[in-house]
Amino acid sequence: MRTPHxxxxxxxxxTGKTTIGPLLAARLGVPYAEGDDFHPQANIAKMSAGHPLTDEDRWPWLDAIGSWAHGRAGLGGVVSSSALKRSYRDRLRAAAPGVVFVHLTGDRALIEDRMAHRHGHFMPTALLDSQFATLQPLEPDEAGVAVDVTGSPEQIAERAxxxxxxxxEPTV
Structure with a gap:
């Protein structure tokens, strides 16, 4: 990449956003921001209790991520965000035109197995169905790529x- 996205x-x-994000940031030589850190405590409590977030719950979170991304425009950065719906990605693009999405994709069974074996994360496996039900993959007019999550984190980062x-190149 010639200019910082x-x-x-x-x-x-x-899918490994928290694992792959820092690997990409290191390869690109830019900072990484963990999207979960932008959640208000009420969102974390809601998800920890096994309740999916509503769009109204997500807007302040997405706005905070968008603000971070806006501040990194022209400098580059990597941030994680589920960004499951087109409207969520549109909101991020409105805040930070020129963002590029790396959509980590994979088999549901593989993702569920990975979730079941991770420790210390607030998102229960029980919410995976709601995540897949909400997911709207990238559309052809969206700047981004889909990357399969099979293999090691290093292999996934290299594919990304x-x-x-x-x-x-971004047109901002």
């Missing part, structure tokens, strides 16, 4: 980097 690593819970090389 702001990359949003997206996907359902358990190769795919990002094909994304046109």
């Amino acid at each position: 702001v990359v949003v690593v997206m996907g359902v819970a358990g 980097m190769a795919a990002l090389e094909q994304v046109p």
Whole structure:
């Protein structure tokens, strides 16, 4: 990538956003921001209790991520966000035109297994169905790439980097 993009690593819970995001940031030489850190405590409590977030719950979270991404425009950065719906991605793009999405995708059984074996995360496996039900994959007019999450984190990051090389430069 010739100019610094702001990359949003997206996907359902358990796809590895928190693992792959820092690897991409290191390869790109830019800062990483953990999307979960932008959640208000009420959102974390709601998800921890096994309740999916509503759009109204997500707007302040997305606005905070968008503000971070806006501040990194022209400098580059990587931030994680589920960004499951087109409207969520549109909101991020409105705040930070030129963002590029890396959609981590994978088999539901693999993702559920990974979620079941992680420790210390507030998102229960029980919410995976609601995540997949909400997911709207990237559309052809959205700047971004889909990357399969099979293999090691390093292999996934390398596939993501190769795919990002094909994304046109941002027009901001």
